Amino acid sequence: MPHQQRTLKSALSVLGDLPAVSVVLLVLIVISRSNYLLFHSLVEGGIAAASLNAFAFAWNSRRFEHGYLLLIGIAYLFNGLLGFLHALSYQGMGVFPNYDGANLAPQLWIASRYMVAITLLVAPYYFRRRLPTAPAFAILCLITTGLLAAIFTAISPPAT
Numbered sequence: 001m002p003h004q005q006r007t008l009k010s011a012l013s014v015l016g017d018l019p020a021v022s023v024v025l026l027v028l029i030v031i032s033r034s035n036y037l038l039f040h041s042l043v044e045g046g047i048a049a050a051s052l053n054a055f056a057f058a059w060n061s062r063r064f065e066h067g068y069l070l071l072i073g074i075a076y077l078f079n080g081l082l083g084f085l086h087a088l089s090y091q092g093m094g095v096f097p098n099y100d101g102a103n104l105a106p107q108l109w110i111a112s113r114y115m116v117a118i119t120l121l122v123a124p125y126y127f128r129r130r131l132p133t134a135p136a137f138a139i140l141c142l143i144t145t146g147l148l149a150a151i152f153t154a155i156s157p158p159a160t
Helices: 003-016 018-034 036-059 068-089 101-126 133-152
Strands: none
Touching: 018 036, 036 068, 068 101, 068 133, 101 133
């Protein structure tokens, strides 16, 4: 098959998903107008699921020489956890009644963004190197635990 036909076929296959994506977006817009907590939970749940999928994809690539993708995938596993906790801590959810949701949710969101940003800065170092998987997993687990401890014990400064 000539290159132009393959390119056109792949472009049309992407457009084939457009109606389904449009319907999902319209449903989310309607939900956001009537029940913002449900909308926020659905979106954050989708983000957590995407993070878990990124981890699974990267984990299955660990046999390759470079650790770039693996490090990003492991970080997204913990990012998904922070995102899930962010969704549960959103003001009005009532999951963490002893904490101020107006402050807890943004702190968890900011912590997850910092974790991803720092990982994206460190990851290029492992582009052509093997990543020691167990130590990387342990370090990211310790960082996540430290961030959660700082947030839930009110050591970290308020986000709002």
